[in-house]
Amino acid sequence: xxxxxxxxxxxGCDFRTSIELFNEDGEEYDGATVDVYEFYSSIRKVYSxxxxxxxxxxxxxxxITLVLTDQQTDILKPGKYQYDVIMKxxxxxxxxxxxxxxxxxxxxxxxP
Numbered sequence: 001x002x003x004x005x006x007x008x009x010x011x012g013c014d015f016r017t018s019i020e021l022f023n024e025d026g027e028e029y030d031g032a033t034v035d036v037y038e039f040y041s042s043i044r045k046v047y048s049x050x051x052x053x054x055x056x057x058x059x060x061x062x063x064i065t066l067v068l069t070d071q072q073t074d075i076l077k078p079g080k081y082q083y084d085v086i087m088k089x090x091x092x093x094x095x096x097x098x099x100x101x102x103x104x105x106x107x108x109x110x111x112p
Contacts, residue, residue, distance in 0.1 A: 002084065002096040007066075011076060012107045015068040019085065019098060034059050038088040041066055043081050043102050052076060055083075078106040 009015045021034065039059070042051040053075065055066040066085070084099035 003098045004100050005098050006101040006103065007083070008103045008105055009068065009073050009076065010105050010107050011078060012070055012074040012111075014070050015073055016065055018063045018065045020063040021087075021097065034062065034064065036090050039064055039085060040088070041083060041085040043076070043083045045081055047082055052081070055085075057085075073104070076102075076104045078104050080104075 005019075007017055037059075039057040041055040041057060043053050043055070044051055053068065053072045055068060058065040058067055064085075081102040081104065082099070083102045085097050087095045087097050089095070
């Protein structure tokens with residue numbers, strides 16, 4: 001079963017959040033490192049709707065980082081969405097590692 005974690009995104013701003021997946025040696029329980037896995041993550045209004053935006057996923061050290069640009073967050077309307085992160089092992093096995101709500105918060109200040 002996947003972990004649950006809700007995230008907040010400011011509309012029109014760059015977004016980054018790290019998820020620690022591996023132990024301090026950079027290894028998961030089966031002895032593999034983060035570099036051998038592929039990760040996928042999307043935001044949808046509900047699970048049955050089409051993906052609104054896909055996270056760019058950066059791998060470094062013992063964790064992954066979900067990244068959105070300001071252009072990507074600008075297309076999201078304020079409100080609640082769903083997201084999850086899927087990990088694909090070298091064997092082809094897929095695992096949902098985290099899921100939760102994305103709460104998009106409107107931004108007051110406009111930057112020219």
